[in-house]
Amino acid sequence: MARWQPGTRERLQATALQLFATQGYDQTTVAEIAATAEVTERTFFRHFADKREVLFAGQDDFLGMFTGPIQAAPADARPFELVRLALDAAGAFFPEERRPWSRARQGIIDANPALGERELGKLQSLKVRLGEVLRERGVDEPAATIAAETAVTVFHLSFAQWIAAGEDRPFGAIASERLAALTAFVHPGR
Amino acid sequence: MARWQPGTRERLQATALQLFATQGYDQTTVAEIAATAEVTERTFFRHFADKREVLFAGQDDFLGMFTGPIQAAPADARPFELVRLALDAAGAFFPEERRPWSRARQGIIDANPALGERELGKLQSLKVRLGEVLRERGVDEPAATIAAETAVTVFHLSFAQWIAAGEDRPFGAIASERLAALTAFVHPGR
DNA sequence: GTCTATAGTGCGATAGAC
């Protein structure tokens, strides 16, 4: 018999999400998460750099989903088109089944400023990575950074709306609407 | 004779900045900052909610500088013009004399992810507040949020460039350039 | 102004996989 169970990381994440949802983030200690998942506190911190990270780890595949279509696009595509492609691809990452889970997770994040800050940090990483990808494609500065920032901002606003109470449109429809709103803002009346 | 010296808050901030710059943020304890400023640790936490906040407190006047021109603008101004006004006003907040100090402070922030997250949180607060101001002026959603996010993003990118090594143009010139880059990104070839 | 809970680190020991 193995000394320890497999899937420790995933078990810790599921346990933490459950405890945060029922008791609140601040009211849940790392010791409690670890004990419930039947490991020691020290093991928790070997998997996650800090307590917040247990809610954010494992989204690396999303990053590829966002940047992949850009790298695969025709060489003559304009930055704005690249951003549209990335947003379209992001939609596939948020199917209807995922909406209730995303709402629950966001409820935890919104209830705690420290978690909100970590979320912003993750989005910042995405912006930086996207900027690199665009520059690799030959987009110059400051256009690459402007495009990357804009893309992630529109994504973020679209995601926030997607999980808003009462919203039932698919992610892609919301993202298109937000992108159109950006266009109208920059050049009204066209 | 006074029981305590005036300007404790400012003394703590100056002390902290100095210690962070020379020893690094992590290597400087709150106890050390407090001792150098000749107060107790408890006093530090009465002035600042947490250790990071000592670097960010006291920027409330900046918020007004950003939103003030928007509230004072003609009623028929378009959102994009409001954003341009806010950015122009922000330039006055960053005169040449301030550039070396801003560079030093940013150096500390960039060296520590936790400080970077707090900075993003502050920018987020600015976005939220700006969105409120725009809605008060009758700008509808999602235009108000899009405009607020865009304004703060352009401000942030401009500020980053303003303190970049070798950059010597004034803030206003950089902000104008970045705003033009945004326009070109959304509608290339115009 | 003191006391305490919690987050987070450093390091040596241990058990199993390869």
Added chain:
DNA sequence: GTCTATCGCACTATAGAC
């Protein structure tokens, strides 16, 4: 033998409670 995941324990600093 090496590698990796875990444990166990001592320790510090932050931050909040009393």
